[in-house]
Amino acid sequence: MTHDELLEELNEIIKDFDQKYDNSNPYYKALLAVVELHKPFEIDREGNYNCQECEWGHPCQTIQAIKRELA
Secondary structure (H helix, E strand, O other): OOHHHHHHHHHHHHHHHHHHOOOOOHHHHHHHHHHHHOOEEEEOOOOOEEEOOOOOEOOOHHHHHHHHHHO
């Protein structure tokens, strides 16, 4: 799953949740903010992306943990 696909999936979850629960769930919105912080931003010498927030290879451990829980 790419970073953009993960953001799309989270946006769908938020949309569905908001429709069912009266437009308020700070937990999903907080998760979305974390995913947006940990986006790929630059390519290193080997052509790999790094995480914008933690500067490790992307997907970083934060994104990997989120993907694992959503699987």
